[in-house]
Amino acid sequence: MTRLTPDMIKDVPEDKIDLDTRLMQAAGKTVKGIALEAAGLPEDTDLSGFKVAVVPITSGLGIISGFSASVDAIVKRLGMDSHVTQGTDVNGFTEAVREGADIIMMADDNMFIAYNVREMRETDNSWGTARGYAVALKNAAGGLEGKKVLVIGAGMVGSWAVRFLMDMGADVYVTDIVYEKAERLSQYGAKPLRDVSKAISENTLLLNAAPFIIPGEIIAEGSIFSSPGVPHYFDQVGRSRAKAIIHDPLEIGAAVMAVNSAGYSIKKE
Numbered sequence: 001m002t003r004l005t006p007d008m009i010k011d012v013p014e015d016k017i018d019l020d021t022r023l024m025q026a027a028g029k030t031v032k033g034i035a036l037e038a039a040g041l042p043e044d045t046d047l048s049g050f051k052v053a054v055v056p057i058t059s060g061l062g063i064i065s066g067f068s069a070s071v072d073a074i075v076k077r078l079g080m081d082s083h084v085t086q087g088t089d090v091n092g093f094t095e096a097v098r099e100g101a102d103i104i105m106m107a108d109d110n111m112f113i114a115y116n117v118r119e120m121r122e123t124d125n126s127w128g129t130a131r132g133y134a135v136a137l138k139n140a141a142g143g144l145e146g147k148k149v150l151v152i153g154a155g156m157v158g159s160w161a162v163r164f165l166m167d168m169g170a171d172v173y174v175t176d177i178v179y180e181k182a183e184r185l186s187q188y189g190a191k192p193l194r195d196v197s198k199a200i201s202e203n204t205l206l207l208n209a210a211p212f213i214i215p216g217e218i219i220a221e222g223s224i225f226s227s228p229g230v231p232h233y234f235d236q237v238g239r240s241r242a243k244a245i246i247h248d249p250l251e252i253g254a255a256v257m258a259v260n261s262a263g264y265s266i267k268k269e
């Protein structure tokens with residue numbers, strides 16, 4: 001997981017245009033709707049019975065200012081009962097367990113997980129982000145069965161995205177500046193493409209899982225980008241050519257993690 005900076009999350013979850021509104025326009029679903037679909041739960045699932053504790057972690061490069069508060073706000077928007085623990089690290093974890101938290105969310109420089117205490121199962125951010133953005137792309141495209149989709153970036157998020165898109169019936173292509181990484185994903189049925197720019201210019205359904213600012217001039221008219229990659233920036237040409245660009249620096253991935261984590265308990269009931 002790439003470490004976020006406070007600047008990247010300063011507007012989470014209150015962006016200029018609310019994320020739910022942007023997602024409704026692009027994909028016809030809210031964050032919660034996408035997260036429920038990603039977790040395989042019905043649209044009317046009540047999540048209010050879940051107690052979530054967000055534990056700030058100080059190790060490595062330390063606490064990202066605003067991160068725990070942002071995760072807390074995201075989880076509350078899903079209708080869950082959430083708070084940030086007073087203690088940090090092991091203290092915070094212990095506090096969460098003693099308070100009877102069902103789900104504990106915490107991140108260091110490398111991992112961000114939602115841990116379901118009752119079921120002793122974790123959902124990590126790469127999985128949640130890939131799944132959320134794959135579901136968003138599927139909805140924005142009106143289904144992916146038999147359609148060509150390009151995954152840009154064959155790292156942690158891209159590798160999961162390839163598998164989810166394959167499961168959705170897409171004809172999946174993958175590209176990476178390190179071609180060998182894309183090639184490795186052929187084990188899941190994805191077709192590797194060597195020339196990143198050419199691949200982008202020849203596809204209109206794209207999941208961008210790379211820290212790549214894509215020049216607008218290589219974007220095909222009518223493209224739909226499901227784009228978790230940060231830094232996130234599309235120039236004027238790119239924005240005018242793209243039919244839809246789905247992005248936020250944290251909320252979709254974190255929401256999928258929390259809802260999927262709750263799903264472990266719901267599916268057992």
Ligand SMILES: NC(=O)c1ccc[n+]([C@@H]2O[C@H](COP(=O)([O-])OP(=O)(O)OC[C@H]3O[C@@H](n4cnc5c(N)ncnc54)[C@H](O)[C@@H]3O)[C@@H](O)[C@H]2O)c1
Binds near residue numbers: 129
């Ligand atoms: N929006 C969110 O909620 C969210 C959550 C997790 C990760 N991210 C972002 O998603 C991206 C992927 O995350 P990750 O954990 O898989 O990272 P990663 O480092 O594991 O993978 C990134 C991959 O992109 C490739 N790459 C880099 N520049 C490229 C370029 N110009 N063209 C093609 N490929 C290129 C790298 O070789 C690497 O394989 C990162 O930008 C990360 O910050 C966003």
